[in-house]
Amino acid sequence: MKVLLFLGCTVQTEQYAYELSVRSVLPKLGVELIDMPESNCCGYPVKSISPMAWAYMAGRLMAIAEREGLPLLTLCNGCHLSLTELKWALTEQPDLLDKLNELLEPEGLKLEGKTEVIHVLELLYERLGPEAIREHLARELRGLRLAAHYGCHLLRPSTLGRPDDPENPRKLDELIEALGASPVDYPGKLDCCGSGLAPFHGREAMKMVGWKLLEAKKAGVDALVVMCPFCMKMLDGKQTVASRLVGQDVGLPVVYYTQLLGLAMGMSPGELGLELNLSPVERLLAKMGVKM
Amino acid sequence: MGETGVKMAEVKASYCVQCGKCSGSCPAAKFLEMRPRKVVLMYHLGMVDELIKSGWMWMCADCLACEERCPYEVGPHSLIMELRAYCARKGLKLPAYYRQVASNITKTGFVQEPVSIRTRARRRVDRSSLGLPEPKGPSRLEDFAEKVRKLLEVSMS
Structure with missing residues (x-):
């Protein structure tokens, strides 16, 4: 299948490991990635202070996807929620479409609001499926205990239709299982990474990172598996400061699912950007018998 | 509270029975003063000025757990976001984060420009050294920026 790859701000400006692993893995699974001819921020960061600015930015992306005639693939939970919410707003408020087209028309764009918006989790689970993924594996990740972290915006609010169940999500767990590893439930599984709080109350956001990681560590897992660049930025990137703030060592390998999948498909850590993870991923690689 | x-x-807010499920689900409440249950109650009692003074709307991690779990569909998260919009419309002081984001979006189309980062071996890398293609912003950036600026001005005046 062919999809329009929308990276979003955080992936394209700093979370390069997600992009590297997506570009390495998905084409080998038969997904053709088409780079967007142009794009912009999905609008989510300004949604609360300016709903109209958000709607214009999200609408613009959808209009570009409509022009290209392709489904829009998002890597970020926030971008996925932003675009899904715009589709909802367009059905709730019939005159919004005209307002947005007034803004988009001078740019040669036209919005219908029908673009399919797909998150990587949906692409892997719904479009390809765990069984099809298993056929591409070079090795099984037997013996690994892994904790799935879905991220808030992938699950909530369920009224808008989210990719998995808000209280008992299973899809990422099943995708972990498809690689031969054991998905492990842990008390903080649905807890937030703290990213949304970070711009306003940094210390408290870092404490959220710390407690979340401690919950996963207590469950005796080898790594935490994420699917959102914001969650990665917090849970992988802020372990040193989080350890200091909660007064305990919260160090735990954190990887993108696409990195894990690539390793199971026999790709090298370099192809998957694993040298860009800031958490102690060597521990995970050592368990798998893979050299950095 | 107003037109967005x-x-x-x-x-x-009038559906709220003060059961507290929202505050119990709130990850920020573990570390900060904010209690979604109180936000809903104060709003229902018309205490908007007090709410704005409390700064609680900036103590939200945007996790949506309160919104998801509320048994009466009150929408505590929606209220917190509406309080943020209210501050913007009234021209009240917003956290510096918004100025930064607005400025970057109007300069580049995105919340920030690509940065160089360090690998685990402390080597500096960027998109080009990693072999990643240059991201393409809005084709007519000035046009895009002008529209975003105007839309933001309406709410941040």
């Missing part, structure tokens, strides 16, 4: 130009999720 876009219909957002509804706030139904």
